[in-house]
Amino acid sequence: MSTSPADPARYNSFLMDLLGVMAYGELSAFERLSSDARYSPSLHDRAVLGRIAVIEFQHYELVSARLDEMGLDPEVAMLPFQPSVDHFHERTRPADWFESLMKAYVIDTVSADFYRAVALHVDASTRLLVERIQADEAATAVLRDRLKTALADDPRLASRLALWARRLLGEALTQARRVSFEHAFLGGLIGADEERSREMVRELTVQLAANHSQRMTQLGLAG
Incomplete structure (x- = not known):
């Protein structure tokens, strides 16, 4: 657990990446849910997605405020992740309301698992922020x-x-691996070498897949 990194400048660089991808993930989730509400079969269901979109935007504001506190520009922190996140959503465009619900559920839960795991290796202030956001189970x-x-x-x-759901999981795990490898913030946060960093990512994706399978079983679906 990183409470006093040996190289603060390097640590802060990796931390900016972590917060940047979190912020853009929350912002894009807000946009996606707002847009997907058009598939809703009823006004009630449209309001359900709208309410969840508001929660995602509130999460974006929390991460953005943390970046501001660090003296970092949220837009600069998010920009490196915009192409890959946007491409992910293009590849996983839902065909109807039910696919929109499943996509929102899978991405919400897999992302929460991912950030909770990463939060074990950050400073106390950042860990509390991640826990505050990911502990919000309302959506x-x-x-x-x-x-x-x-x-x-x-x-x-x-x-x-x-x-x-299986397709979404595969795309989400690919995205998690790509972001982790390209920006190396998992290993960077704890000062691990490249081999250990890759091992950490492999272990994490196995756990993410297992958690997802358990949730699908609870829904009565094959994981």
Whole structure:
């Protein structure tokens, strides 16, 4: 656990990357959910996604404020991650409301697992920020309950959404590995060499996949 890094300048560089990707992830989630609300079958469901989008924007504001406190420009911190995150969302564009729900649920939960794992290696202030954001289970609970209701109402959705969830997981893990390797902030935060950094990323992706499989089982879907 990094409380007093040996090389503060290097640590802060990796920390800026971590906060930058978090901030842009939250901002893009807000934009995506706001846009996907158009698929909603009812005004109630549109309001559900709208409420979750607001939560994502509030999370973005928290990370952005932390960057400001560090004397860093949030836009500068986010820019390196914009192409890959945008490309990820282009590759995983949902076809309908149900796929939108599943995408929001998978990305929300996998991202939360990822950032909680990384937060074990950061300073106390940053760790509290990550925990505050990822401990907000309101959006996750709403998405999970709405998916359960949809699957109960139409069991034929199960096979399609199970396949979609597996695709989303694969894309999310690829994205996590790419960001971790290209920006090396996992190893950089603890001063690990390249070999150990890659080992950490491999271990983390295995755990992310296992957690996802457990959540899919809870939904009654194949993980």
